[in-house]
Amino acid sequence: MLAVAFCGMLLGLCYVVVFLNGVRLAFHKERFKCKQCGNCCRLRIIEMKKDDVERIKKAGFKDFFVKEGREYWFKRKNGRCVFQKENGPCSIYGVRADICRNFPFFRIFGVEYCRDVSFCPAIEDLKKNVKSGGKVR
Numbered sequence: 747m748l749a750v751a752f753c754g755m756l757l758g759l760c761y762v763v764v765f766l767n768g769v770r771l772a773f774h775k776e777r778f779k780c781k782q783c784g785n786c787c788r789l790r791i792i793e794m795k796k797d798d799v800e801r802i803k804k805a806g807f808k809d810f811f812v813k814e815g816r817e818y819w820f821k822r823k824n825g826r827c828v829f830q831k832e833n834g835p836c837s838i839y840g841v842r843a844d845i846c847r848n849f850p851f852f853r854i855f856g857v858e859y860c861r862d863v864s865f866c867p868a869i870e871d872l873k874k875n876v877k878s879g880g881k882v883r
């Protein structure tokens with residue numbers, strides 16, 4: 747029983763450390779430079795808001811989303827967002843969803859943090875840049 751409680755505490759502590767690290771990275775958000783590799787477009791983590799759907803529809807696109815309950819998701823083709831071109835870039839860049847514009851930065855309880863995911867090469871650059879005090883670009 748004690749061991750379970752200890753593991754729970756340790757896990758909680760890990761979450762806090764990861765979250766605080768993400769907040770620290772988000773503090774330096776202006777140094778983040780997306781490499782447009784398109785890796786984030788291949789994952790099923792791209793949940794749109796209704797406003798995004800309306801904006802993209804207004805731009806003339808149809809049949810690009812699925813609605814699950816109150817959630818909107820980009821349709822996928824060949825394991826990627828339907829709007830992602832073969833070689834990586836987005837084909838609706840100007841009207842893409844807010845989550846696409848902001849990735850990998852999110853807000854939780856009003857606090858912005860960077861989701862430190864290994865598939866985003868720009869996060870590694872950001873970390874190096876922050877570590878070097880902005881000397882590495």
Ligand code: SF4
Nearest residue numbers: 787827829830836846
């Ligand atoms: S809309 Fe564009 S940026 Fe957003 S997931 Fe699709 S291809 Fe990527």
Ligand code: SF4
Nearest residue numbers: 780781783784786866
């Ligand atoms: S994974 Fe990172 S670097 Fe690649 S397109 Fe997405 S935000 Fe940009």
